Amino acid sequence: MYQVIARKYRPQSFDDILNQDHIKTTLRNAIAQNRIAHGYIFSGQRGTGKTTTARIIALCLNCEKGPTDKPCGVCASCIEIAAGGAVDVIEIDAASNRGINEMRELRENVRYQPARDRYKIFIIDEAHQITNEAFNALLKTIEEPPEWAVFILCTTESHKIPATIASRCQHFSFRSVDFHDLIGRMRQICTSEGVETDDETLAVLAQSGEGSVRDSLSALDQAIACCGNKLDAAQVRALLGAFGIDAMAQVTTALSAQDGGSMLALVGELERNGGSPQHFSRELSRYIRNLLVTKISGEDSRLVTASPAEKKELARIAGSFGEEDLTRYLQLSLDLFRDLQFSMQPRFHLEIGLLKMIQAGKLVPIEEALANLGSEPRAATPASAASRAASPVSAAPAPPRPSPFAAAQARPAPIASPPPPQSRPAAPAQVYAGPPSANDDWREKLQSGMLKAGLQFSADAMGQASAALVNNELLIAAPKQFQLDLGREEILAALKQIGHPTLRFKVVFGEVNPAAAAPAPRQVPKPVAQDESTGRALGHPEVQRFRELFGGEVRNVRNLKES
Ligand SMILES: Nc1ncnc2c1ncn2[C@@H]1O[C@H](COP(=O)(O)OP(=O)(O)O)[C@@H](O)[C@H]1O
Ligand SMILES: [Mg+2]
Ligand SMILES: [Zn+2]
Structure with a gap:
């Protein structure tokens, strides 16, 4: 009968277990000194060797030649335990036997001596699933166990084990297995299975398990079933739905070029190939994370799980970005991942998320930005190029105009300054909700605004759309059929209702293509007091460039000459 690789190659001795050295040493010593505890908690990610180690302890304790840290593997006990059929090694899956009755049964069982072997070993898998009453029923037994009983509670969530139980057990936490050691183990397995493979393929398989040996070995099974005795990286990637660096590099290339169009094309291609956003x-977060780590720790960092060829490529790509850029992209990609977990419109979310990355642009060092401010209007900085390329809304830079105070005074006075704390707050004509925040749920806000404005259909349509604030501009993406319900009027009405009457926004429908999307007029936030000098100050090209570079709004304009 065919046996899956993970089971066929389940370690039968401490030596076979990868990593977990701290656990192996402690247990070996305990067995050698005959200081076996009655209760153990094994915690850690799935597929890292908890059940395997528990079974090895059973072998060590019950081997006819034991207790020993090197079970013979040939005696009746060893053979039965390895096959999972020993009467004195009781495995309980707490996921399905979690109630008080099961624990009472177990308590009864503990009282009787082992049938044949030295110890009775209870391995309780998924122990965090046991109910509270059931834990209480177990407590007494774990507190004063008969000399032959050993409990091993395995769990992925050790914090859910009640303190009363935990304090009576020795706790070991299993770490996820080292990438290179795992590759080494898989290489051995492939050799003994007569399967031909290479480093890159093994790296793909090892990565796919995300630290779980079992998952990686299952992927290996799957790959062999699919590709036969010769594994090929591209085929295995396709099988596992993994994205190679080449695929991911398209994203970074589009980021470098500030090319929204090719970013959207990428999403289109993903959808055509049936990929999941x-x-x-x-995968994108993982890729950017790897770029960032490579940037910080260098090409040879062990923190990056990739084959040598991939690491080289990562280093090359990371070279064209700054550390701050990558940090921002990583944050955005994590936000995107989080949003997608709840999204009804994953495609739009993915599109908007990738466009946001482009709009975040590359940072211009502040010195350079300030230096540029004093000079004549010049070619766009990458940051402003970013916002312009990606948002059709942004107007072309205004032509240079005379100094706003030219008429009033010879030398330009310092203009816009943030309001001093004691100055009177802005008193706009309408209820002004304060500066907009990117953390708000803008879809919900807009929906409530539409309801307030009596726009029921628009509010319904908004429920199917997504909205996010990027660089003080609201980006709204909606399916095509809502074009009529989510017109400019409707959104303006909603914004008015929620106290952001002058917020810039952009709506894209269906196939999102920023070049084709109809530009919405740029809306300048209304200044506090619309007197003449304010108008001139806001119209001044330097002020406009300041706002282009740093975003934000001008709250207050004071003419220093007058005050
Ligand atoms: N540390 C490890 N070293 C070697 N193989 C391991 C390790 N952890 C898991 N495995 C492999 O994965 C399979 C499942 O491991 P298991 O001990 O059941 O994981 P869990 O931690 O989920 O209980 C084992 O049969 C074995 O092949
Ligand atoms: Mg297990
Ligand atoms: Zn034995």
């Missing part, structure tokens, strides 16, 4: 965004 969620999966893609997770």
Whole structure:
């Protein structure tokens, strides 16, 4: 009968277990000194060797030649335990036996001596699933166990084990297995299975398990079933839905070029190939994270799980970005991943998320930005190029105009300054909701505004759309059929209702293509007091460039000469 690789190659001795050295040493010593505890908690990610280690303890304790840290593997006990059929090794899956009755049964069982072997070993898997009453029923037994009983509670969520139980057990936490050690193990397995493979393929398989040996070995099974005795990286990637660096590099290339169009084309291609936006965004975060780590720790960092060829490529790509850029992209990609978990419109979310990254642009060092401010209007900085390329709304830079105070005074006075704390707050004509925040749920806000404005259909349509604030501009994406319900009028009405009457916004429908999307007029936030000098100050090219570079709004304009 065919046995899956993970089971066929389940370690039968401490030596076979990868990593977890701290656990192996402690347990070996305990067995050698005959200081076996009655209760153990094994916690850690799935597929890292908890059940395996529990079974090895059973082998060590019950081997006819034991207790020993090197079970013989040939005696009746060893053979039965390895096959999972020993009467004195009781495995309980707490996911399905979690109630008080099961624990009472167990308590009864503990009282009787082992049938044949030295110890009775209870391995309780998924122990965090046990109910509270059931834990209480167990408590007494774990507190004063008969000399032959050993409990091993395995769990992925050790914090859910009640303190009363935990304090009576020794706790070991299993770490996720080292990438290179795992690759080494898989290489051995492939050799003994007669399967031909290479480093890159093994790296793909090892990565796919995300630290779980079992998952990586299952992926290996799957790959062999699909590709036969010769594994090929591209084929395996396709099988596992993994994205190679080449695929991911398209994103960074589009980021470098500030090219929204090719970013959207990428999403289109993903959808045509049946790829999942969620999966893609997770891979994207991983990719950007790897770029960032490579940037910080260098090409040879062990923190990046990739084959040598991939690491080289990562280093090359990371070279064209700054650390701050990558940090921002990583944050945005994680936001995107989080949003996608709940999204009804994953495609739009993915599109808007990738466009946001472009709009975040590359940072211009502040010195350069300030230096540029004093000079004549010049070619766009990458940051302003970013916002212009990606948002059709942004107007072309205004032509240079005379100094706003030229008429009033010879030398330009310092103009816009943030309001001093004691100055009177802005008193706009309408209820002004304060500066807009990117953390708000803008879809909900707009919906409520539309309801207030009596726009029921628009509010319904908004429920199917997504909205996010990027660089003080509201980006709204909606399916095509809502074009009529989500017109400019409707959104303006909603914004008015929620106290952001002058917020800039842009709506894209269906196939999102920023070049084709109808430009909405740029809306300048209304200044506080619309007197003449304010108008001139806001119209001044330097002020406009300041706002282009740094975003934000001008709240207050004071003419220093007058005050
Ligand atoms: N540390 C490890 N070293 C070697 N193989 C491991 C390790 N952890 C898991 N495995 C492999 O994964 C399979 C499942 O491991 P298991 O011990 O059941 O994981 P869990 O931590 O979820 O209980 C094992 O049969 C074994 O092949
Ligand atoms: Mg297990
Ligand atoms: Zn034995």
